[in-house]
Amino acid sequence: MYTIFETFVGAGGSHLGFKNNGFQSRYVNDFCHEAMETLLINNPEIKDTAIVDETSIVDINPRDILKKSNLKVGELDVLFGGIVCKGFSLAGERSPNDERNYFYHKQLEIVEAVKPKISIIENVPGIQTAEVLSPETPEDIKERVDKVWQDLENYKGEKANLRKTNSLTQEFEEKGKQLRREKEQLLREIKNCGYMKSVYDDILDLYSKLGYVVYAHPVNSACYGAATKRERIIIVAVRDDINIEYEFPEAVCEDASLRKKYPYLYVEGHKYKPVKTVGDALSEIDYSNKDDYDNKPMNHAAKTVARFKLIPEGDNIANHMDSVPDDLKISKFYSRGNTMRLSRYEASPTLVPGHSNFPVHPWEDRSITVREAATITGFPVNYKFIGSHTKRCEEVGNAVPPPLSTAVASKAKELLDKYYSRSNKK
Template structure:
């Protein structure tokens, strides 16, 4: 073993999709784990991770998991398999045919679950933990059968998504699925004819504006929305006129076939007129713009299917009740079914469960999916995986999280690097049941990241009108006036927290404008971190919104700690610092 990581009675963690490091922090709190590697694409989150896991000089970090060949990372391979643990929460989004105007047909995030499975396959750890949204168990979470032509990071062809492998090797159930590529009420015969030709002749036609020109895609959609609201269109200013000019240049440079050349010419002509200051009637240009958008979206969908190597067959365009639809037939299978059977094939006994964070000392209502796997070669006894035992006899509250911070007003600028020093005596007087935990056994008195947002006058008026437990929908109509569709606003927006209850699920609470229970202000980065049970010593880095986002995306460390203790139990070990000692004996300290 590499001498840098030699340590008795320790398991070594590789944290995939690590974020700020909430899960690995929870594991390390047991005293039995040390993090040796992390993969995280977001650079501010990775900076936070590194700065809070720097006790190990040989920490290996990577950004793009798709480029990591785990079998060739020396630090990982220097650890005995029996001492290696892989953890992580790969993003996974549900699939829906309801909205085909979104940027992506297939959620690329779902493919990252396969990358997690690949990491397990290559590393063969003693145990793994996968965390995710509880809805991952639903049928909305799908993968699609591929042709088996894409190469993985190790250079091997990805056969693991082919129909033959899925059915013969894993026994995964496959079903036929229809993907709606385009649904348009545009009555343009040009659109209908072009789609018919592309489908019938299977012509390979490139998108007019591709993803690399995303800003122009957004601009054309914005133009289309304005056509629906106004009788005429004109460039708002010189800047927008220049944008229209540049858009015309971009689409004129497209190397598309003659089939869609008329659409390109007509759209470019409209953009040229707008760039020169012309005022055009919406009724004269709407059909052209809609045709352009529909064709481009359809071609983007085809490009995505091909780029993801998905096996598909295009259906002929159909018009029903004035709506033109084109779909593709694909074969799909359930994400969780694939994960379970893939990891069982690799020699793991697996168990999935949904855990409520409040049962494990987190002052927050948060239900999350966990998949625990134990390598049959790593445990000496028969393996029977059960949920971690509940730790908290009663729920901890927002007050328990905020108590020692209540009298300290947050700063406004992350650059100020405000540091609070809250004495042990002061903390104990609050009677918070979590202070011993936040201070790591009353060893740390320093608090950083107590920063929030400078609220505007309208926000403060809203704060002032809401009582604990109320939210945006409890505001008077005059305080909702700048919201276009109030019915679509979630009930977590402008939520004033209640001191005597756990909070709702923590997201990016800056965007949601969560309000302090007692003061007319938004909650701070540190207060959000405490709701997630990050110890006060855990420091966040990046811009203000990036720090809030890191916290919202994280696995609560206390919840992770409970899962870590279950892993130790399954491997016939005991935690050095049991979670119960911190939560159930919070006032036993000599000051």
């Protein structure tokens, strides 16, 4: 049985993939208590095999983990980290000084101390273009960055409130434009001084210095059987002495857009299953089970329900705002989770909960439930989520889709099979 350490394990989307391939957890870490409760109630065997750690990753002592898990340097098979990615997300304001941008440094510190045979980082594709401030950046520039980005976030919050009451003024709009000009000017200044560095290049460079060969590709969860087209980048680093190439898992599902965007996941001439749709996923749920706490719909306000009724299946209310009655109007900025109705005939876009709820159900005038979102993501239909409604939505929204982690883990297992088979022959 192969061993694995898991950081940013969350509700267990990544864990399920490795568990499905026979890996045994020896260490699990996440700062969110509710997510860890979800992980453990669904995977109770972890308590018998692993160190359960809710410490922030910045406070982890990697050598203590090794000591407590009774493993020696180099013994661990896989270290997996779905590193918190909000700082790299293309949504919202990406501050180059966001502290979350630097969590990968701690992940690589663990790699340096533990020396796993395989280290895997899962993240949003935006990590490939993300830039952060270098350690040499003067403190006064960091303070200016923090202030400008915080001013922008505050401005967005104020603007949202003013829009809801139709109180926006030209003067307030001009304030936003001025803040963006300040932001762009500061970014140019930082770049011209050489204080910006590529996150992706930094990761590759750090892995190389630690003695790892890196294999990286963007992949899509729908290629592996999830009913959501959630795109991620998988960075797999294999220790130099292993001397075996990691092969990315071939897709099992296809449509024309996936084949075109991810040609390296398909073999010409092979036949693949059609992409799993939202309707396919929803058909797996037992709606007669009234005790399923995760499948209880939200109680929406009457105006919200009336607004939902105006959204055609597979469409967004932003495309129909001109025909919306004045008393139901919302600005086009409004959270995607509240304005988009899923199509039962297609895979869902990435499920990101907005205002504590997910997109609108394909044919019912309500947002989809936690259970429906989890099933679309690829969790088992009996998986239980712990916490408030907001927390449970976040647990699903932050999770690595299990079909994707299962595929990635299967190839890690193949590599380790080859390695141990070769070692046993010597």
